[in-house]
Ligand SMILES: Nc1ncnc2c1ncn2[C@@H]1O[C@H](COP(=O)(O)OP(=O)(O)O)[C@@H](O)[C@H]1O
């Protein structure tokens with residue numbers, strides 16, 4: 001069954017434009033996603049974070065959940081993410097999950113998410129799974145040096161995600177860095193656009209906006 005929000009619907013007969021923004025942790029993915037969103041805010045647009053699709057781990061204790069490798073593709077419920085994107089393409093609503101980083105677990109509550117004309121999907125592992133990769137209309141890789149990314153991550157994880165300096169460093173060396181080299185970096189080759197240094201690269205953002213607007217024009 002189709003599902004509509006009261007808001008205007010500009011491309012009634014078309015599938016949504018799906019923009020994928022990927023790159024390593026701390027590269028600036030969320031910042032780029034927000035900048036694109038802000039520039040197109042008059043459109044029927046929304047952001048989906050891949051992080052919302054980390055697997056539910058309620059069957060594990062907190063201690064066990066701290067040991068999960070959150071940078072491995074198997075940490076994500078990729079089937080649910082793909083199913084939700086397919087539903088949105090068919091103008092159906094989804095119940096979008098939410099994630100609690102402090103507890104390393106999916107939250108109990110979900111949000112009803114309506115179909116959009118433009119969806120920005122943002123996350124570390126968008127290009128590793130061929131089925132997901134093929135669904136993306138535009139694939140962006142935010143490319144930021146690892147020394148900058150780890151500094152950003154230390155600050156963010158201590159401030160927003162309830163971590164200690166030691167735990168961030170341990171996690172980075174044991175799982176984040178190896179998984180980045182195995183699953184994130186090699187998939188850069190699939191990107192349509194590589195944005196150096198993330199969110200404040202206004203030239204790259206403007207080029208992206210122009211491209212999205214031209215696709216919208218083709219489809220209205
Ligand atoms: N180009 C940039 N220059 C300086 N700081 C940036 C830049 N892009 C992002 N940041 C900052 O780095 C941190 C991580 O950025 P974020 O977009 O959340 O990264 P990601 O979503 O890839 O983990 C945030 O505090 C953000 O404000």
Ligand SMILES: O=c1ccn([C@@H]2O[C@H](COP(=O)(O)O)[C@@H](O)[C@H]2O)c(=O)[nH]1
Nearest residue numbers: 024025026051070071101104105124176
């Ligand atoms: O429970 C969790 C879930 C994820 N992480 C880490 O988060 C990053 C991905 O988020 P970014 O916003 O792209 O940085 C990933 O590298 C995981 O290691 C976590 O620590 N705990």
